[in-house]
C-alpha cells in the first residue's frame with residue numbers, strides 16, 4: 001500500500017447516535033483525532049460517497065458530528081447503527097482561534113446547522129466560563145421542530161446568556177420568534193476592544209448578521225465566520241472550494257471578517 | 266549532447282525505447298472529430314515518427330497521460346481497502362513547450378498546494394520523460410509568448426523535425442545508450458517561437474479589484490456560454506476533480522472510490538449536498554475561470570496558470586475566445602475602457 005496517501009480513510013466505530021431532529025442525527029465515533037474547534041473531516045461510506053462534515057464536539061477518544069440527511073450519502077449514514085463503522089480522514093482546515101477569545105466578551109450567533117461547528121467552543125467555555133468576561137449566545141432555527149441540541153441549550157442557559165429564536169413559531173412555541181438579526185441590537189457591548197463575535201450559518205444569515213454587528217460599531221477584525229463549501233478533497237487539490245485565490249479547505253473554513261468580506265464567489 | 270539522425274534511425278531508437286517506455290505523441294484519430302467525417306488530433310501511443318502529427322494542434326492536451334480522466338483511488342471489498350498498483354511502464358511524451366509548462370502548473374497544484382503531495386499524481390508524473398517538439402510557428406489561437414510559456418529547458422530530449430532527418434538535443438543521460446550508436450554528433454539548440462498571431466495583455470493582478478467582478482463584461486458570457494465544459498477538459502492546466510464512489514454489485518459490497526475531472530463551467534461544480542450552489546450564472550463561472558488562470562494562481566505561486574495553448578478557443582462550440590476575454594479585461598482595468606466591445 002502507498003505510504004503517505006492523504007486520500008486513505010480510516011474506519012471508526014459509531015459508539016452513540018443521538019436523534020436531534022427528524023433529519024439531524026449526531027454520531028459519536030471512537031477515535032483519537034484531536035481537532036481544533038471548527039475543523040472538519042471527510043466522512044465516507046465506501047462505495048457510497050464522501051463529504052465534508054464539521055466536527056461538532058470532541059473529547060478523550062471520541063468526536064461528534066451532527067449530520068443532516070440531505071442526499072444519498074447522508075441518507076445511508078442515517079441508516080447506520082451503533083457498532084457500525086464510518087470512514088474518516090482529517091481533520092482539515094483551520095479552526096477558530098480559541099486562545100484569542102479568552103478573557104474577552106464572546107458573542108456567538110449561530111443559525112441552524114451552523115450551531116454544529118461552534119458547539120465545541122460553547123461547551124469549552126461553558127465548562128470554563130471564568131475564562132470569559134461575558135458570553136452571549138444567539139441561536140436561531142427555522143421552526144421549533146428544527147431546534148438542535150435542545151437539552152444542551154437548556155444546560156447552557158445556566159451560565160451563558162442564551163437567546164433562542166425561531167423564524168416562525170407554532171402553537172406550542174412560547175419563546176422568541178424572528179430572525180437572529182432582530183436580537184443583535186439587544187446585546188450590550190461595553191468595550192469593543194474586548195469583544196469577539198463568531199457568526200456561523202447559511203451565507204445569507206452570516207451576511208446580514210455581520211451587518212447588524214457592524215452597525216453596532218463592532219470592528220471588522222473582531223468578527224469571525226465559517227464557510228461551507230463543496231469540499232471534495234479537503235487538501236487543496238480538487239478546486240471545488242476555491243474562492244478567488246483562497247482555498248476554503250486550506251485557509252478556512254474559519255475566516256476573519258476582514259478577509260471574508262472580500263471573498264466573492 | 267547534439268545528434269543528427271536519419272528518420273529511419275530515429276524510428277529504430279523509438280522501437281528500442283518501446284521495450285522500456287510507453288511512447289505517446291500527437292496523432293490522428295480518424296472520424297472522431299467534431300463534425301462527421303472529420304478527424305481529431307489527440308494524444309495516443311505512437312510507433313514511429315510518421316505517426317506524429319506536427320501540422321495541427323491537438324484537440325486535447327497530453328494531461329490525461331499523467332492525470333487520467335477517471336482514476337481509481339481505492340478498491341473496496343467488504344472489509345478491505347486496496348490501492349491499485351501504479352502502472353509499471355515508464356512514459357515518453359512528445360509535446361510542445363507550452364504543454365511542458367502546463368504540466369508544471371499541474372505539478373504546482375498536485376505536489377505543492379496544501380500540506381500533502383498528491384501521491385496518485387506523483388507516481389505517474391515521476392515516470393514521464395518529455396520529448397520536446399521544437400515549436401517556432403505555433404497555430405492561430407496560440408498566445409504562449411504573452412504567457413511567458415513559449416520556452417522551457419525542462420526536457421529529456423528536444424527535437425527538430427526536418428524532411429529527412431531529425432536534430433536532437435539530448436539532456437537525459439539515462440537515454441544516452443539509445444542514441445549514441447546512431448547518427449552523427451551535431452550541436453543543436455532548439456529555438457522557440459518569438460511572436461504569436463494572438464497576443465494578450467494581462468491586467469496587473471493588484472489592479473483587478475472586486476468591482477471587476479460585478480462588471481457587465483461578464484454578462485456577455487452568460488448569454489453565450491452553454492456550460493459544456495470543453496474549455497476545461499481540453500486545457501492542459503485545468504486540474505479540478507470530484508471524488509466519486511461507485512459499487513459494482515447489487516448489495517453494495519464491492520466498489521471503488523475514484524476521482525473524475527470536474528469543470529468549473531458546469532452546473533454542479535459548487536453544489537453542496539442538499540443542492541445549494543454558488544456562481545449560478547455562466548458569466549460568473551467565466552469570471553471564476555478567467556481569474557484562476559490569470560490572477561488567483563499567480564497570487565499564490567508567482568506565475569500564471571494559463572500557458573496560452575489556445576485550446577479553449579479551439580474547442581468552444583460558441584466561439585468564445587479566452588484570449589479576447591483577457592484583452593477585454595485588460596482594456597477595462599488598465600485603460601479604464603468601459604465600453605462593451
Ligand code: SF4
Pocket residue numbers: 367496499500501502503558570571572573574575576577578587
Ligand atoms: S486557459 Fe485556454 S489557453 Fe490557457 S492553458 Fe487552458 S486551454 Fe490553454
Ligand code: SF4
Pocket residue numbers: 489490491492493494495496497530580581582583584585
Ligand atoms: S467551451 Fe465555450 S461554451 Fe463550453 S463551457 Fe467553455 S466557454 Fe462555455
Ligand code: FES
Pocket residue numbers: 230231232233234235236237238239240241242247248249250
Ligand atoms: S476541498 Fe478540494 S481544494 Fe479545497
